[in-house]
Structure formats: C-alpha cells, structure tokens
Amino acid sequence: MLNSKKILKRNNVKIIGKGDKTLVLAHGFGCDQNMWRFIIPALEQHYTIILFDYVGSGSSNISHYNKKQYSTLEGYSQDIIQVCDALQLSEVVFIGHSVSGTIGAIAAIQKPALFSKLIMVCPSPCFLNLPPDYFGGFDKEDLQELLSLMDKNYIGWANYLAPLVIGTANSDELVGELSGSFCSTDPIIAKNFAEATFLSDYRDLLKQIKQPCLILQSENDELAAVSVGEFMANEITLSTLNIINAQGHCLHMTHPEIVGKSVIDYVN
Numbered sequence: 001m002l003n004s005k006k007i008l009k010r011n012n013v014k015i016i017g018k019g020d021k022t023l024v025l026a027h028g029f030g031c032d033q034n035m036w037r038f039i040i041p042a043l044e045q046h047y048t049i050i051l052f053d054y055v056g057s058g059s060s061n062i063s064h065y066n067k068k069q070y071s072t073l074e075g076y077s078q079d080i081i082q083v084c085d086a087l088q089l090s091e092v093v094f095i096g097h098s099v100s101g102t103i104g105a106i107a108a109i110q111k112p113a114l115f116s117k118l119i120m121v122c123p124s125p126c127f128l129n130l131p132p133d134y135f136g137g138f139d140k141e142d143l144q145e146l147l148s149l150m151d152k153n154y155i156g157w158a159n160y161l162a163p164l165v166i167g168t169a170n171s172d173e174l175v176g177e178l179s180g181s182f183c184s185t186d187p188i189i190a191k192n193f194a195e196a197t198f199l200s201d202y203r204d205l206l207k208q209i210k211q212p213c214l215i216l217q218s219e220n221d222e223l224a225a226v227s228v229g230e231f232m233a234n235e236i237t238l239s240t241l242n243i244i245n246a247q248g249h250c251l252h253m254t255h256p257e258i259v260g261k262s263v264i265d266y267v268n
Contacts, residue, residue, distance in 0.1 A: 002064075004086035011052040011083050012059040017044030021267060022089060024050045026080060028098030028250075029197045030161075030182045030190060032058025035097070039252050042260030047267070050087065054079050056189040065189060073099065073196050077106035084114050091116040093267050097252060098122050098223070099197040101215075102205070109208045118213040119263060122249045124224040125232060126201040134203065134231065137223055143198050150191045158182035164222045167248025174253055206235035213239045214266045216259060220247040240266070 002010065014033065023043060025036045033051040043049055053060040054076050069075040080103065084092065094115045096104040101123025108115045127136045127143065138146075149157040162179035182190065213236045217229030226243055233241035244251060244258055252259045 002082075007082050007086040010055060010061045010064050011079055012061075013083055013087070014051040015048065015087075016040065016051070017047050017049040019045075019047035021046075022048045022050060022092040023263070023267070024052075024080070024084065024089070024092050024094050026094065026096040026100035026104055027053070027057065028096075028100055029193055030057075030178070030185055031097070032181065034058065035181075035250070035253055038256035039260045039263070042256070043263060046264060047093075050083070050089070050092070052079070052083050054193075056193065057185060062186065062189075067188075067192055070189075071192055071196055073103050073200060073202065074106055076100075076103045076193075076196075077110065080104065080107040081111055081114065084111075090114060093117045093119065093263075095119040095121065095263065096123065098124070098249060101125075102200075102202045105202070105205055105209050108211055109205065112210055115211050117267065118209065118211050119216070119266060120213065120232075121216045121252050121259060122218055122221055122224050123215060123232060124228050125203045125206055127198045127223065128201065130201070135225070135227060137225060137228070138198070140199075147191065147194055147198070150187065150194065154187045154190075155183060165249045167218075167220065167222070167246075167250075167254065169247040170254045174250070178250070203231075203235070206232060207237070209236050209238075211238065214262065215239060215241045216251055216262055217241060217243050218246045218248055218251055219243055221249045223249040 032053045056065045094104045101120030129135045158179045163175045166175045233239045
C-alpha cells in the first residue's frame with residue numbers, strides 16, 4: 001500500500017486557497033486539473049481547494065497505471081478516496097465534471113463520511129440511448145464507431161470530439177486546448193477510460209446517494225441533454241437541478257462566473 005506522500009505525488013495533488021470548508025475538484029475524461037483554472041479565482045478566496053489528476057491523466061505518475069483497475073469507474077473512485085484519506089479529509093464538498101460526477105457518487109456511496117455535498121457539472125450516469133425509458137445521447141453503434149476511430153486515427157478522433165464537447169458557439173482556443181489535452185493522453189489509457197465512461201450504466205447508483213447534490217446542466221449539451229439532468233434530479237433524493245443557458249459540456253471552462261457563483265451559493 002502506498003503511503004500518503006506517494007499518493008499525493010502519484011495523483012499530482014495541489015492544495016490552494018484558504019477557508020474552513022474544503023472543495024475537492026475532479027476533472028473529466030481526457031482532461032486534467034488545469035481545466036478548473038477559470039473558476040479557481042472565485043473559489044480560492046473562500047475555500048481550501050484540492051486539485052488532482054487521475055492516474056493516467058495530466059501530470060499523474062503513469063507508472064502506477066493498471067489497465068484492469070482503471071477499466072471501470074470504480075478504479076477512478078479509488079483515486080479520490082485515497083487522495084482524501086492521504087489528506088485526512090472528511091465532510092468535504094466534491095465537485096466533479098462530466099463522468100467525475102458518477103465517479104464521485106461511487107466514492108460518496110462507498111465512504112459517506114468523506115463528502116458533505118456533491119456538485120456535478122454536466123454529469124451523466126449513462127451516455128447510451130436505452131429506449132424507451134432513457135436517452136443518454138448516443139446509440140451503442142455510434143459509440144463503438146467513435147471508440148474504433150481512436151484506434152485508427154487518434155488525432156482525428158480528438159479533433160472530432162473536442163468541438164462537440166466544448167460547443168461550437170464557444171471559443172476556438174478552448175476547442176484547441178481540449179483537443180490538445182486529448183492528444184497528450186496516452187492513447188491506450190484514453191481508450192480504456194473512454195470505454196469505462198461511455199459504455200457504462202450507473203443509473204441504479206443514483207438512488208443510493210445520500211448527500212445533497214447540485215446538478216449544473218447546460219441547456220445545449222451534445223453529450224448530456226437536459227433530459228439527462230432531469231432524470232438524475234428525479235433519482236437523487238436530495239438534489240437541485242440548475243439548467244444554465246449555455247452551449248457545451250464544459251460549463252466550468254465556458255461559463256466560469258456562473259459556475260463559480262453557483263458553487264459559492266450552494267456550499268454556503
């Protein structure tokens with residue numbers, strides 16, 4: 001078992017800000033902790049902020065990557081639990097982007113004392129269309145095609161997905177940054193994370209979440225429609241759904257003022 005120091009190094013953990021309340025920020029697929037930088041200025045005046053990279057992402061120590069462990073979202077939730085344990089945290093506010101909403105929920109169910117509240121930015125418990133009851137956004141065939149494109153033409157895949165995720169109405173700079181982030185991730189690790197993200201179904205988990213939960217949903221999101229947010233809000237007992245007039249799947253990057261204010265209002 002790794003000691004605390006090694007875990008913090010492994011996950012490239014950074015602690016910033018000052019405040020009695022602690023926020024743990026978890027990045028989405030193909031991203032890293034740097035994607036949170038737009039909302040940090042608003043939050044660091046009020047809270048202590050924990051930033052980290054999942055093993056295999058950003059500046060984490062890739063030598064700790066284990067394909068089997070990280071073939072499910074439970075593997076990523078262990079990163080969160082271990083980072084919190086290494087810092088001796090409890091009752092923190094967890095903020096997760098996209099798939100990290102689900103990863104955080106897994107951690108919160110496993111160790112309820114870790115989190116007092118959950119905030120999910122553009123989350124989805126399942127990206128698959130499972131008619132007639134649930135439409136996650138993608139038919140399985142389309143996702144399989146997208147995943148096989150990762151094998152055939154990884155750069156092409158990154159250049160296709162990035163504008164879809166950021167939203168075409170938003171800045172080309174952000175599209176370029178996300179595409180670059182995808183491209184800087186090891187393709188084998190990215191494919192493994194993509195399969196764990198896009199082919200999984202964690203809808204059954206939602207009813208088990210006991211913490212209060214804020215869902216920040218984008219009005220126009222190619223990856224998670226408003227109906228996904230509404231579904232989650234119906235399933236999670238103590239939930240608040242906030243639909244933001246915006247385009248894209250990365251509200252913390254494209255609309256940081258709104259997200260920052262929403263976080264402050266909810267945490268306080």
